[in-house]
Amino acid sequence: MQHDLAVRARGGDHDAFSELVDGSIGRLYAVACLILRDRDRAHDAVQEAMIAAWRDIKGLRDPDRVDAWFRRLVVRACYRQAKREQRRSVVELRVVSDMPPIVPGPELSVVDRDRLERGFARLGPDQRAVLVLTHYLGLPHGEVAEALDIPTGTVKSRLNRATAAMRAALDADDRPSLSEEGRTA
Amino acid sequence: MNDTRTPDRLLAAWFEAEAPASAPDALRTDIHRATAAIRPRPAWLARLRGNSMDVIVGGAGRRNSRLIPVLALLLLTLALIAGVAFVGSQQPKPIPVVVAPTTSPAATTPPASIAGSATPAPSTFSDASIDLPYPVTEIIVGDDAIWVSTGGETSRELGVSIYRIDPSTMDATRVVDEIPVQQASNHRTFVEYQGSLWVVEDEAARMMRFDGSTGELLGETPLGEQPLEPIAGLGAVWSEDFGGGTVTRVDPATGAVTATIAIPQFAGGGPRDLAIGSSLLWAVNPGVSTMVGIDPATNTVGKEVALSGAVLCGVHVAAGRVFAESCESASVPTEVVDDATGVSQGTYEGTIAIADDGTFVWTADYADTTTIKALDPQTLTYVGPSVDLGVPVSRLTSGHGYVWYSSGTNLYRISLDALPSN
Numbered sequence: 325m326q327h328d329l330a331v332r333a334r335g336g337d338h339d340a341f342s343e344l345v346d347g348s349i350g351r352l353y354a355v356a357c358l359i360l361r362d363r364d365r366a367h368d369a370v371q372e373a374m375i376a377a378w379r380d381i382k383g384l385r386d387p388d389r390v391d392a393w394f395r396r397l398v399v400r401a402c403y404r405q406a407k408r409e410q411r412r413s414v415v416e417l418r419v420v421s422d423m424p425p426i427v428p429g430p431e432l433s434v435v436d437r438d439r440l441e442r443g444f445a446r447l448g449p450d451q452r453a454v455l456v457l458t459h460y461l462g463l464p465h466g467e468v469a470e471a472l473d474i475p476t477g478t479v480k481s482r483l484n485r486a487t488a489a490m491r492a493a494l495d496a497d498d499r500p501s502l503s504e505e506g507r508t509a
Numbered sequence: 510m511n512d513t514r515t516p517d518r519l520l521a522a523w524f525e526a527e528a529p530a531s532a533p534d535a536l537r538t539d540i541h542r543a544t545a546a547i548r549p550r551p552a553w554l555a556r557l558r559g560n561s562m563d564v565i566v567g568g569a570g571r572r573n574s575r576l577i578p579v580l581a582l583l584l585l586t587l588a589l590i591a592g593v594a595f596v597g598s599q600q601p602k603p604i605p606v607v608v609a610p611t612t613s614p615a616a617t618t619p620p621a622s623i624a625g626s627a628t629p630a631p632s633t634f635s636d637a638s639i640d641l642p643y644p645v646t647e648i649i650v651g652d653d654a655i656w657v658s659t660g661g662e663t664s665r666e667l668g669v670s671i672y673r674i675d676p677s678t679m680d681a682t683r684v685v686d687e688i689p690v691q692q693a694s695n696h697r698t699f700v701e702y703q704g705s706l707w708v709v710e711d712e713a714a715r716m717m718r719f720d721g722s723t724g725e726l727l728g729e730t731p732l733g734e735q736p737l738e739p740i741a742g743l744g745a746v747w748s749e750d751f752g753g754g755t756v757t758r759v760d761p762a763t764g765a766v767t768a769t770i771a772i773p774q775f776a777g778g779g780p781r782d783l784a785i786g787s788s789l790l791w792a793v794n795p796g797v798s799t800m801v802g803i804d805p806a807t808n809t810v811g812k813e814v815a816l817s818g819a820v821l822c823g824v825h826v827a828a829g830r831v832f833a834e835s836c837e838s839a840s841v842p843t844e845v846v847d848d849a850t851g852v853s854q855g856t857y858e859g860t861i862a863i864a865d866d867g868t869f870v871w872t873a874d875y876a877d878t879t880t881i882k883a884l885d886p887q888t889l890t891y892v893g894p895s896v897d898l899g900v901p902v903s904r905l906t907s908g909h910g911y912v913w914y915s916s917g918t919n920l921y922r923i924s925l926d927a928l929p930s931n
Contacts, residue, residue: 338544338545342540345537345541349532350529350531350532352532353529353533353536354528357528363529367539370536370540371540374544381549455520
């Protein structure tokens with residue numbers, strides 16, 4: 325089904341392209357939201373990626389890999405959005421995620437969420453992307469490498485560094501502060 | 510930290526909880542609306558820009574290996590430039606190929622970046638070139654000049670600037686300075702006719718008219734729902750209304766809309782491209798296999814031509830022939846009919862990026878983006894050797910004794926006499 329839609333879209337069938345987008349956009353939007361931590365910018369990133377996809381749809385060689393292609397375009401668009409945000413942040417500080425508050429599940433306490441939020445905020449977009457693609461989409465390293473346009477070895481090392489950074493953030497928050505140590509001494 | 514609190518597990522749970530359940534409807538609507546107004550790039554251009562699956566399949570390792578010949582070519586080119594520079598330093602100074610633009614008294618001041626400081630990428634055959642501040646988006650042949658539009662920082666922020674290029678000296682004068690428009694598409698945005706420049710903006714659904722000498726805004730006309738691809742000839746300026754499914758006719762003297770022409774054959778769809786024939790305005794629509802010719806005397810469809818059924822996206826007229834290009838033109842031949850009779854003349858494989866030199870029609874080659882080939886419009890066969898221009902061609906046309914082409918921000922010209930078309 326998706327193969328047929330991709331073939332028709334490649335031939336210039338806009339309806340087929342729209343149907344393809346409808347089938348993928350939920351996941352793509354979620355990925356962009358997680359990487360960028362901002363729904364407005366995620367909206368812009370996904371829109372920019374899908375416009376690029378339609379513009380270059382004729383260059384699609386393998387219709388079976390249209391999902392991977394969309395993912396790659398969205399990640400690229402997220403990088404661009406993040407760069408723009410870095411430029412803007414010189415005059416416009418945005419430190420709080422606009423993602424709506426969540427009700428913690430049994431695996432995730434409010435404290436965990438706050439720690440994850442803080443740790444994740446310290447990561448660059450490339451490290452966020454590798455974590456999202458690995459732990460949210462559950463992609464194997466090879467597919468993450470394709471989406472990020474980097475070798476598989478780089479995926480592994482980037483994932484290790486990102487995970488270590490998150491672990492450090494969580495561990496740091498677990499340690500008592502100096503003032504607390506002083507009080508207990 | 511116990512096992513359930515490892516970063517991996519916590520992240521997976523956090524992502525799952527934070528991820529929105531679905532995309533907002535507004536996003537779907539925005540994408541649908543924006544893409545409906547865009548014509549996809551030809552396959553060769555899409556692949557050239559790196560947004561293609563052949564890059565992604567096999568990952569970065571394969572792409573790196575593909576870069577080897579490119580790097581080798583780059584090194585060779587640099588070595589060649591260095592060699593030429595050395596030889597040049599031993600000889601009298603050659604005629605420069607980069608011509609600094611002049612400024613007409615009434616025009617705005619050209620940006621400093623044009624003033625001969627940048628060196629255009631070398632192109633094998635060009636006899637002159639100029640580097641403009643932004644990528645060239647269109648080359649239009651006028652009665653006594655070549656008109657070139659350039660884009661802006663991004664594909665949407667076109668900030669269209671229009672330059673008048675003297676065909677013989679290649680002096681460039683910026684006539685219209687960065688029109689503050691948002692453009693949802695990469696369609697043709699302007700045309701020159703009877704001394705005026707006509708610019709359409711699809712998102713604001715308007716046509717602006719500028720004085721071709723001074724750049725002064727002479728007027729603005731609301732135009733349908735989504736005006737695209739303006740073209741001029743047969744006594745009028747024409748624009749397709751892609752959203753409204755009609756063709757709009759504009760009086761070149763007043764800028765007023767004089768007719769809104771429905772095309773029943775397109776079943777409510779708008780034309781995707783227009784071309785001026787000897788007596789008819791030709792229009793194609795990707796949803797039907799019928800090309801229509803609009804009679805300017807009656808403002809109605811005067812001729813219907815049944816084609817083979819390919820998804821039609823482009824139409825050009827050259828050498829008495831009408832060339833109807835498929836969106837799938839990398840694999841589907843371009844269909845050719847006689848401009849006067851509408852009778853099929855056959856097909857050929859290639860694009861309709863046409864430069865009509867009076868005898869042959871030059872086409873860019875899908876298989877190799879840096880070459881152009883001469884097509885005999887009578888036999889629809891290629892003649893003579895291909896011409897390797899040395900740079901990827903993004904726009905191609907001909908006029909005033911030259912073939913004109915662009916690559917990125919560079920505009921090049923080749924004398925027709927220098928082309929090996931015989």
